[in-house]
Amino acid sequence: MISTDGAVLPRTLAAALAVRADDPVRTVVAGGTDLMVGVNAGRLRPSSWLSLRRVPELQRIERHGSSLFVGACVTFARIERELVDTAPALAAAARTVGSVQIRNAATIGGNLSTASPAGDSLPVLACYHAEVEVASVRGTRIVPIGEFLVGPKRTDLGADELVVGVHLRRTTGEQAFAKVGPRAAMVIARCSLAARVDRTTGDAGVGIGAVAPCALAVPAAAEILASGGSVDDFVAAVVSAAAPIDDLRAPAAYRHHALAVLARRMHGWLQ
Ligand SMILES: Cc1cc2nc3c(=O)[nH]c(=O)nc-3n(C[C@H](O)[C@H](O)[C@H](O)COP(=O)(O)OP(=O)(O)OC[C@H]3O[C@@H](n4cnc5c(N)ncnc54)[C@H](O)[C@@H]3O)c2cc1C
Structure with a gap:
């Protein structure tokens, strides 16, 4: 685990979950594209950070038979490039997120956790009947997308939990x-x-x-x-x-x- 001023950058999911359990008020950051808007506007002044950028488990895209797993820290730039054949509607939504610079940083896990009613990946995940994998040191939960999103900018995520990724079924047709x-x-x-x-x-x-x-x-x-x-x-x-x-x-x-x-x-x- 790397530690810099006020920030920790764990190198495994287990280490990230341990930090989350130990200090749930530490601000979790992935791409920072939502968080930094608040910081720059003076609405947020995080004193400590938990950065997920170096956690390899959160960067995975995995295809097994008819299932697809997209890790929380997969950026929209990768979704746009890598999922165009496997999940075309998700790739199409990714292509519309912000600018190239935003898509290179913004993650699907950040989009899910911000839970803006206008988050572009969210209607696609609803249409795929996706399931969100969340984890803490207590274990892993699989939550249907309709139960994960509980209101505008509100999710079912517990204070000690992280979004690990989303599970989709690979679908055929248009x-x-x-x-x-x-x-x-x-x-x-x-x-x-x-x-x-x-x-x-x-x-x-x-x-x-x-x-x-x-x-x-x-x-x-x-x-x-x-x-x-x-x-x-x-x-x-x-x-x-x-x-x-x-x-x-x-x-x-x-x-x-x-x-x-x-x-x-x-x-x-x-x-
Ligand atoms: C100029 C600009 C244009 C944008 N355009 C669009 C757009 O067109 N469409 C769109 O949908 N969004 C847009 N956004 C919003 C933003 O880019 C997305 O919501 C993005 O997916 C957020 O991901 P992130 O990794 O940057 O999140 P971050 O800013 O790092 O985090 C966002 C929130 O999620 C939490 N979080 C992040 N990852 C996890 C995790 N794995 N587990 C638990 N909590 C987590 C953080 O604590 C924070 O509360 C735009 C933003 C900007 C600045």
């Missing part, structure tokens, strides 16, 4: 991710939608982001996709799952409207 923002690049989503369907196996998933307190799976819309239901029914199912609020970035009515437009387009892309 899949896509899209988000709406005020520009074509470098945007925080006003709404986002991920969907996948394999009409041979009848397997489908739909996830929405930035239109509810947290990203959500929409099983009713997935069923319509799987059964070849109409575009109007699909749009209605997606929009009825949304519960957006008026905020600084967009009024609720705009988010509803934009989500309906995205749903209509996505239904066409997945045909």
Whole structure:
């Protein structure tokens, strides 16, 4: 374990979990792209850090049969490059995160732990029915994404726990991710939608982001996709799952409207 001024950089997951158990108020940092915004704005003044950047277990991407594991410290730049064939919708979402510089640092574990309703990986993870692996010195838990995200910027993570990674099933068939923002690049989503369907196996998933307190799976819309239901029914199912609020970035009515437009387009892309 390396120790510098106020920061520890463990070299194994076991060492990181031991530090977390010993000092749960130590600020956990991965890429720092969310945390440093708070530090630079003067909202955060961490006195000590637990950096996860040198923990090899958190950097793993593993494929076993139909399962895929993506470690918490895998950056969006790697997801964009390495998962384009295995998890195309996740790779598409990764491509829309910030700029190249942000994607080189920002991690999927940081996106999950920040749990912003607009986090771009989250509707995709909902559409894949992903499971989050969390660990502490007490052991490991596997938490369905819908139970891990408990509210805006709130997760099920305990004070002594770390996100280790996410487990996905490798899926076949068509899949896509899209988000709406005020520009074509470098945007925080006003709404986002991920969907996948394999009409041979009848397997489908739909996830929405930035239109509810947290990203959500929409099983009713997935069923319509799987059964070849109409575009109007699909749009209605997606929009009825949304519960957006008026905020600084967009009024609720705009988010509803934009989500309906995205749903209509996505239904066409997945045909
Ligand atoms: C200019 C800019 C543009 C951005 N654009 C986008 C965008 O388009 N889409 C998007 O979704 N996000 C965007 N973000 C937000 C940010 O980049 C992402 O949320 C990113 O995934 C955060 O990952 P990180 O590794 O940098 O997290 P960090 O900043 O290191 O950490 C974020 C939070 O997660 C906790 N944490 C990190 N890893 C773990 C772990 N393994 N276990 C437990 N807790 C952990 C930290 O303690 C902290 O509370 C942007 C940020 C900036 C500054």
